[in-house]
Amino acid sequence: MTYAQDISRCLEETIGSGGIGRDALDAALEKTGPVLDGLRARHEDGTLPLLRLPGRSDDLETCRQAVETLLRGARDVVVFGTGGSSLGGQALVQLAGWRTPGPAALPGAEERYLHFFDNLDGPSLQAALKRFDLKTTRFIVISKSGNTPETLVQTLAALEALKAAGLEWNLAQHLLAVTEPGDGERNALRRLMTYHDVPVLEHDPKIGGRYSVLSAVGVLPALVAGLDVEALRMGAADVLAPILEGHPPGNVAPAVGAAVNLALAEERDVNAVVMMPYADRLRLFSSWFVQLWAESLGKNGGGSLPVAAAGPVDQHSILQLFLDGPADKLFNIVSWPSAGEGPRVPAELRNDSLVGYLAGRAVGDLTDCQQRATAETLARRGRPVRVIALERLDERSLGALLMHFMLETIIMGGLMGVDPFDQPAVEESKVLTREYLAMM
């Protein structure tokens, strides 16, 4: 396994009354049994294609070719898409160093820059389209439905800018889209792309946006960033295997995680879940998790509030509240073997009265100790903490982490009796937005 899950500090026997009893955990775990059976059945009959993705590689070649073509002569790659059509890709490419402090270019021989426009904002879009050298700019447009107005408006603006720059004759070189199959009757993005002869990759209609990170939706940006996408899928397969092999729930890490969540909610009124990785390269993983957990489980008056945090930086902002505020949260600390990593403080400073304690230590030594200290301090305060310790920080373990939380979320949906794949409530404001637009 590419990670170890430690839930000991979620238990009453370790942290006192803030934790759950073994009986409550066992009862919750037992409830996951039928949900796991259901997942196995859906893998078998193919009705949940997310579960088939880890075992597939046939589609990766298509993605690779599309990216290779798109990148010819490219300097800037812009990804349009929002929510599940963007956050997974962002979480993946951050592993390659994207949006970590330092130079903005992607690592690699050529100078290449990646930009995700996942929020709609007129002035920033206009300024960017003006500043990009459109001859060397490429657009990857991702929308499952093909009808999300944010993404459509961005794409239409980019098309106009490309035309104004005299590049209308070569739009197929500048754009690549991912959307559901269909004839364009109901899918505006597909119709637009077909009209302009832009290549389109298929988005499986049965893989919802927030579960699509392992599909072309995440794979395309990952390939642009030079990541090993096969390893990503392998990591996901590692997590899925115990479910498909019919292991008891206690041996299925995502089932254990879901059981802990359920028992803490029912027994200890826990209503928030904090995701706190100790790595710059996992900060956007937390953002991806927020959408996954919130949209999947926030239903019928239930669900717990996902909070994206990061260590050690948030020790200097929100940790006070975590330790001493309401005792209503589960903390997930994601660690990796950082000890020995990064620059080292000169050993000669060992006798310095103020920094001597850092002498000879690598930066990673400090973050490793901080991560352990935070987990332990929370536990000593009676706050439930789960530690997910990655064996390494690489594609395989990130694939595992992503799959773990997709499965944990789906299992949690089963335990709560909600459909983890829909988001009916948000549709209402979309309808109202259209009404307001019509009245303007």
Ligand SMILES: O=P(O)(O)OC[C@H]1O[C@H](O)[C@H](O)[C@@H](O)[C@@H]1O
């Ligand atoms: O991929 P799209 O169809 O454009 O959808 C993008 C996003 O927008 C919607 O509002 C949903 O709430 C999200 O679950 C979805 O990921």
